[in-house]
Amino acid sequence: MRIDGQPTRTIAPLEDGRGVRIIDQTLLPHRLELRVLRSLEDAAEAISAMRVRGAPLIGATAAYGVALAMQEDASETHLEIACARLLATRPTAVNLPWALERMQRTLAPLAPTARREAAWQEAAAICEEDVALNAAIGRHGLTLIAALHRKQGQPVQVMTHCNAGWLATVDWGTALAPVYMAHDAGIPVHVWVSETRPRNQGAALTAWELARHGVPHAVIADNAAGHLMQRGDVDLVIVGADRVAANGDVANKIGTYLKALAARDNGVPFYVAVPGPSIDWRLDEGRAIPIEVRAPREVTHVTGVDAEDKLREVRLTPASSDALNPAFDVTPARLVTGLITERGVLVAQKAALRQAYPEAECP
Ligand SMILES: CSC[C@@H](O)[C@@H](O)C(=O)COP(=O)(O)O
Numbered sequence: 001m002r003i004d005g006q007p008t009r010t011i012a013p014l015e016d017g018r019g020v021r022i023i024d025q026t027l028l029p030h031r032l033e034l035r036v037l038r039s040l041e042d043a044a045e046a047i048s049a050m051r052v053r054g055a056p057l058i059g060a061t062a063a064y065g066v067a068l069a070m071q072e073d074a075s076e077t078h079l080e081i082a083c084a085r086l087l088a089t090r091p092t093a094v095n096l097p098w099a100l101e102r103m104q105r106t107l108a109p110l111a112p113t114a115r116r117e118a119a120w121q122e123a124a125a126i127c128e129e130d131v132a133l134n135a136a137i138g139r140h141g142l143t144l145i146a147a148l149h150r151k152q153g154q155p156v157q158v159m160t161h162c163n164a165g166w167l168a169t170v171d172w173g174t175a176l177a178p179v180y181m182a183h184d185a186g187i188p189v190h191v192w193v194s195e196t197r198p199r200n201q202g203a204a205l206t207a208w209e210l211a212r213h214g215v216p217h218a219v220i221a222d223n224a225a226g227h228l229m230q231r232g233d234v235d236l237v238i239v240g241a242d243r244v245a246a247n248g249d250v251a252n253k254i255g256t257y258l259k260a261l262a263a264r265d266n267g268v269p270f271y272v273a274v275p276g277p278s279i280d281w282r283l284d285e286g287r288a289i290p291i292e293v294r295a296p297r298e299v300t301h302v303t304g305v306d307a308e309d310k311l312r313e314v315r316l317t318p319a320s321s322d323a324l325n326p327a328f329d330v331t332p333a334r335l336v337t338g339l340i341t342e343r344g345v346l347v348a349q350k351a352a353l354r355q356a357y358p359e360a361e362c363p
Contacts, residue, residue: 029208054168059095134172136342141178155188162253164240226262248333248348249286
């Protein structure tokens with residue numbers, strides 16, 4: 001995507017070959033600041049603190065984290081330490097173990113002297129592939145949006161949740177790739193952006209990137225989603241996924257399940273945009289997916305800018321109240337109209353997934 005006319009990716013190696021540049025997403029939409037990662041620890045911290053987030057970008061950052069680690073020490077022991085450190089950052093997105101296993105498979109058989117260069121190359125390959133997968137998802141999703149537009153002759157009203165856009169991937173996004181392609185093709189689209197409490201990735205990140213690209217949108221409180229669907233104001237829902245089980249159950253940002261329930265009750269199609277690396281072939285069902293529980297402070301406090309444009313954190317709840325903060329939920333496959341993958345729009349069922357990915361190794 002472009003920032004001020006410049007094609008920009010969310011993560012990129014530095015020209016000096018000794019670091020990686022990211023966008024610090026904890027500061028958006030108020031500040032656009034780039035940050036340089038120079039060590040394994042920098043990469044692990046960036047994932048844990050959610051400076052980078054979104055399943056595909058977590059995987060890409062972890063891959064570069066391994067490359068940074070190999071720069072420090074390319075021994076077999078350090079490779080194992082690096083993968084274990086990065087794996088411990090966030091539990092739900094399967095792209096993290098997927099990327100780490102791929103890096104380990106590539107690097108472990110090599111002599112330590114060859115690992116450094118190979119690690120940078122493999123991390124770059126993971127990023128290139130992510131861009132291609134998301135572009136393919138965009139093309140398949142575009143056909144759904146174009147068909148709706150042909151049928152109704154009105155702007156297509158898309159609802160999304162959290163941020164599964166450009167910022168959540170290396171480029172394009174998953175759920176938003178079809179939206180960008182439709183917009184660029186001149187098909188009128190309007191996006192309902194649910195704010196996504198408690199961290200507000202919808203209000204802060206999705207709204208920011210849609211605005212930068214000039215896509216018409218409006219932010220809604222999470223609780224308004226069912227009401228809009230009931231009124232006929234939503235043509236389709238498209239969300240992303242952190243992990244899809246082999247039977248098509250989908251783990252995504254907390255609140256996704258409630259949107260799927262409301263969509264089913266109102267006959268609104270509910271699609272999940274998902275690249276192959278987000279499918280966990282080892283898990284039969286969604287209830288086995290590990291769900292991250294984050295700090296209560298993300299629920300009890302909120303951050304924004306004041307009238308002087310100063311970043312401020314304020315407390316919302318009584319000081320004595322405890323809070324629980326599960327970061328993801330699982331939407332059963334039966335509520336999913338289709339999985340928009342790079343290989344086409346698939347029925348969320350084991351047989352359809354296996355047919356589309358015959359090479360997948362299932363236990
Ligand atoms: C293409 S990103 C898909 C998901 O990772 C996204 O919808 C999501 O839930 C992100 O959660 P986050 O906690 O912000 O990393």
